[in-house]
Amino acid sequence: MLLIYYGFAWHLPSQPMPGWKFAYAVRRFLVKRIFQSCGEGVVVKQHAYFGDGNTLNVGNRVRIGINSRIDRDVTLGDDVMIGQDVVILTSGHAYEDPTVPINQQGAAKSRPVKIGRDVLVGTRVVILPGVEIGEGSVIGAGSIVRSNIPPFSVAAGNGARVFWKRGQFLKKTHSKLEG
Numbered sequence: 001m002l003l004i005y006y007g008f009a010w011h012l013p014s015q016p017m018p019g020w021k022f023a024y025a026v027r028r029f030l031v032k033r034i035f036q037s038c039g040e041g042v043v044v045k046q047h048a049y050f051g052d053g054n055t056l057n058v059g060n061r062v063r064i065g066i067n068s069r070i071d072r073d074v075t076l077g078d079d080v081m082i083g084q085d086v087v088i089l090t091s092g093h094a095y096e097d098p099t100v101p102i103n104q105q106g107a108a109k110s111r112p113v114k115i116g117r118d119v120l121v122g123t124r125v126v127i128l129p130g131v132e133i134g135e136g137s138v139i140g141a142g143s144i145v146r147s148n149i150p151p152f153s154v155a156a157g158n159g160a161r162v163f164w165k166r167g168q169f170l171k172k173t174h175s176k177l178e179g
Contacts, residue, residue: 002052005030014045014066031058039078059117073110077117083141085124088113092129116151136166 009030012023027044034053039060050056050070059078064070068082071090076082090113094105111130115121119133122141133139133149140156149155153162 001030001033005034010047010049012046045084065123071110071113073112075112075114077115077119077135079118080115081120083121083123083125086121086127087125088115088127090129122156138166 005027009023009026012026013020014023023046024043027048028042031042031044031053032038035050035056035058036054037057039058039062041061042058043063045064045066045068047067048064048070049068050064051072055072055074056070057075058064059076059080061078062076062080062082064082065084065086067084068086068088070082070088073090074088082088091110092108093102094108095102097105108129113127113129114132115127116133116135116137118136120138121127121133122139122143124141125139125143125145127133127139127145131145131148133145134151134153136152137149138154139145139149139160140154143156143160144158145155145160147159149160149162152166154164154166155162
Protein backbone atom coordinates (compact mmCIF):
# COMPACT_ATOMS: atom_id res chain seq x y z
CA MET A 1 0.00 0.00 0.00
CA LEU A 2 2.84 2.41 0.81
CA LEU A 3 4.39 1.85 -2.61
CA ILE A 4 1.07 2.69 -4.29
CA TYR A 5 0.57 5.73 -2.04
CA TYR A 6 4.03 7.28 -2.51
CA GLY A 7 4.58 6.05 -6.08
CA PHE A 8 1.18 7.00 -7.45
CA ALA A 9 -1.49 8.53 -5.21
CA TRP A 10 0.91 11.00 -3.56
CA HIS A 11 1.24 12.79 -6.92
CA LEU A 12 -2.47 12.99 -7.76
CA PRO A 13 -4.02 16.49 -7.70
CA SER A 14 -5.82 18.32 -4.92
CA GLN A 15 -8.82 20.59 -5.21
CA PRO A 16 -9.44 22.62 -7.44
CA MET A 17 -7.39 20.76 -10.07
CA PRO A 18 -9.29 18.40 -12.38
CA GLY A 19 -9.43 14.87 -10.99
CA TRP A 20 -9.29 15.92 -7.34
CA LYS A 21 -12.36 13.88 -6.33
CA PHE A 22 -10.79 10.72 -7.76
CA ALA A 23 -7.47 11.56 -6.07
CA TYR A 24 -9.13 12.06 -2.66
CA ALA A 25 -10.97 8.74 -2.99
CA VAL A 26 -7.78 6.86 -3.92
CA ARG A 27 -5.76 8.38 -1.07
CA ARG A 28 -8.62 7.75 1.41
CA PHE A 29 -8.78 4.10 0.30
CA LEU A 30 -5.04 3.71 0.83
CA VAL A 31 -4.66 5.50 4.19
CA LYS A 32 -7.52 3.44 5.66
CA ARG A 33 -5.22 0.47 5.11
CA ILE A 34 -1.98 2.23 6.10
CA PHE A 35 -2.87 4.16 9.29
CA GLN A 36 -3.26 2.34 12.61
CA SER A 37 -6.79 3.74 12.68
CA CYS A 38 -8.58 6.00 10.23
CA GLY A 39 -12.07 7.45 10.49
CA GLU A 40 -14.65 8.20 7.82
CA GLY A 41 -14.48 11.14 5.41
CA VAL A 42 -10.72 11.69 5.77
CA VAL A 43 -9.09 13.88 3.09
CA VAL A 44 -5.36 13.58 2.45
CA LYS A 45 -4.14 16.17 -0.01
CA GLN A 46 -1.30 16.03 -2.52
CA HIS A 47 2.24 15.27 -1.27
CA ALA A 48 1.21 14.64 2.37
CA TYR A 49 4.00 12.57 3.97
CA PHE A 50 3.57 10.33 7.01
CA GLY A 51 6.38 7.75 6.77
CA ASP A 52 4.97 4.25 7.06
CA GLY A 53 1.86 5.63 8.80
CA ASN A 54 1.32 2.52 10.93
CA THR A 55 1.30 4.46 14.23
CA LEU A 56 -1.07 7.25 13.16
CA ASN A 57 -4.56 7.45 14.62
CA VAL A 58 -6.81 9.71 12.58
CA GLY A 59 -10.41 10.56 13.46
CA ASN A 60 -13.43 11.25 11.27
CA ARG A 61 -13.52 14.08 8.72
CA VAL A 62 -9.84 14.98 9.22
CA ARG A 63 -8.20 17.05 6.46
CA ILE A 64 -4.44 16.80 5.97
CA GLY A 65 -3.05 19.64 3.84
CA ILE A 66 -0.79 19.72 0.82
CA ASN A 67 2.90 19.00 1.57
CA SER A 68 2.23 18.25 5.24
CA ARG A 69 4.64 16.00 7.12
CA ILE A 70 3.42 13.93 10.05
CA ASP A 71 5.83 11.84 12.18
CA ARG A 72 5.08 8.62 14.00
CA ASP A 73 2.85 8.37 17.08
CA VAL A 74 0.42 11.17 16.23
CA THR A 75 -3.27 11.19 17.13
CA LEU A 76 -5.66 13.52 15.30
CA GLY A 77 -9.18 13.82 16.73
CA ASP A 78 -12.38 14.16 14.71
CA ASP A 79 -12.77 17.23 12.46
CA VAL A 80 -9.12 18.32 12.63
CA MET A 81 -7.92 20.53 9.79
CA ILE A 82 -4.18 20.47 9.07
CA GLY A 83 -3.09 23.31 6.77
CA GLN A 84 -0.61 23.30 3.95
CA ASP A 85 3.09 22.64 4.72
CA VAL A 86 2.44 21.73 8.38
CA VAL A 87 5.14 19.69 10.16
CA ILE A 88 4.28 17.54 13.18
CA LEU A 89 7.38 16.08 14.85
CA THR A 90 7.52 13.41 17.53
CA SER A 91 11.28 13.00 17.71
CA GLY A 92 14.46 14.85 16.97
CA HIS A 93 18.19 14.45 17.40
CA ALA A 94 19.86 13.90 20.77
CA TYR A 95 22.33 16.64 21.72
CA GLU A 96 22.73 16.38 25.51
CA ASP A 97 26.38 15.20 25.65
CA PRO A 98 28.71 18.08 24.69
CA THR A 99 31.68 15.69 24.44
CA VAL A 100 30.11 13.74 21.56
CA PRO A 101 29.36 15.34 18.18
CA ILE A 102 25.62 15.81 17.74
CA ASN A 103 25.58 13.77 14.55
CA GLN A 104 26.86 10.79 16.54
CA GLN A 105 24.32 10.95 19.40
CA GLY A 106 21.43 9.39 17.50
CA ALA A 107 17.74 10.10 17.82
CA ALA A 108 16.12 11.51 20.92
CA LYS A 109 13.34 9.49 22.54
CA SER A 110 10.07 9.78 20.62
CA ARG A 111 7.29 11.75 22.34
CA PRO A 112 3.76 11.40 20.90
CA VAL A 113 1.69 14.36 19.73
CA LYS A 114 -2.05 14.52 20.36
CA ILE A 115 -4.40 16.96 18.67
CA GLY A 116 -7.94 17.05 20.06
CA ARG A 117 -11.13 17.19 18.02
CA ASP A 118 -12.23 20.28 16.05
CA VAL A 119 -8.76 21.86 15.84
CA LEU A 120 -7.52 24.11 13.03
CA VAL A 121 -3.74 24.07 12.44
CA GLY A 122 -2.80 26.91 10.07
CA THR A 123 -0.40 26.87 7.13
CA ARG A 124 3.29 26.19 7.87
CA VAL A 125 2.83 25.47 11.56
CA VAL A 126 5.51 23.34 13.25
CA ILE A 127 4.37 21.20 16.19
CA LEU A 128 7.24 19.87 18.31
CA PRO A 129 7.47 16.48 20.11
CA GLY A 130 5.25 15.78 23.11
CA VAL A 131 2.74 18.59 22.48
CA GLU A 132 -0.99 18.23 23.13
CA ILE A 133 -3.38 20.67 21.50
CA GLY A 134 -6.74 20.83 23.23
CA GLU A 135 -10.14 20.38 21.64
CA GLY A 136 -11.54 23.31 19.66
CA SER A 137 -8.25 25.22 19.41
CA VAL A 138 -6.90 27.29 16.52
CA ILE A 139 -3.17 27.55 15.80
CA GLY A 140 -2.21 30.57 13.69
CA ALA A 141 -0.24 30.21 10.47
CA GLY A 142 3.53 30.04 10.80
CA SER A 143 3.48 29.22 14.52
CA ILE A 144 5.92 26.96 16.32
CA VAL A 145 4.10 25.01 19.03
CA ARG A 146 6.54 23.98 21.77
CA SER A 147 4.15 23.43 24.67
CA ASN A 148 0.60 22.25 25.30
CA ILE A 149 -2.31 24.42 24.18
CA PRO A 150 -5.47 24.35 26.36
CA PRO A 151 -8.89 23.57 24.85
CA PHE A 152 -10.71 26.27 22.84
CA SER A 153 -7.62 28.49 22.64
CA VAL A 154 -6.45 30.71 19.81
CA ALA A 155 -2.65 30.58 19.79
CA ALA A 156 0.09 31.89 17.52
CA GLY A 157 3.75 32.85 17.34
CA ASN A 158 7.18 31.33 17.73
CA GLY A 159 6.71 29.50 20.98
CA ALA A 160 2.97 29.76 20.32
CA ARG A 161 1.10 31.49 23.10
CA VAL A 162 -2.61 31.76 23.75
CA PHE A 163 -4.11 35.12 22.78
CA TRP A 164 -7.70 34.40 23.73
CA LYS A 165 -10.27 31.67 24.10
CA ARG A 166 -12.68 30.97 21.25
CA GLY A 167 -15.88 32.93 21.82
CA GLN A 168 -14.18 35.45 24.11
CA PHE A 169 -13.42 37.88 21.26
CA LEU A 170 -17.05 37.71 20.09
CA LYS A 171 -18.31 38.53 23.60
CA LYS A 172 -16.04 41.61 23.79
CA THR A 173 -17.11 42.78 20.32
CA HIS A 174 -20.83 42.34 21.07
CA SER A 175 -20.56 44.13 24.43
CA LYS A 176 -18.88 47.13 22.72
CA LEU A 177 -21.63 47.22 20.09
CA GLU A 178 -24.36 47.05 22.73
CA GLY A 179 -22.79 49.68 25.01
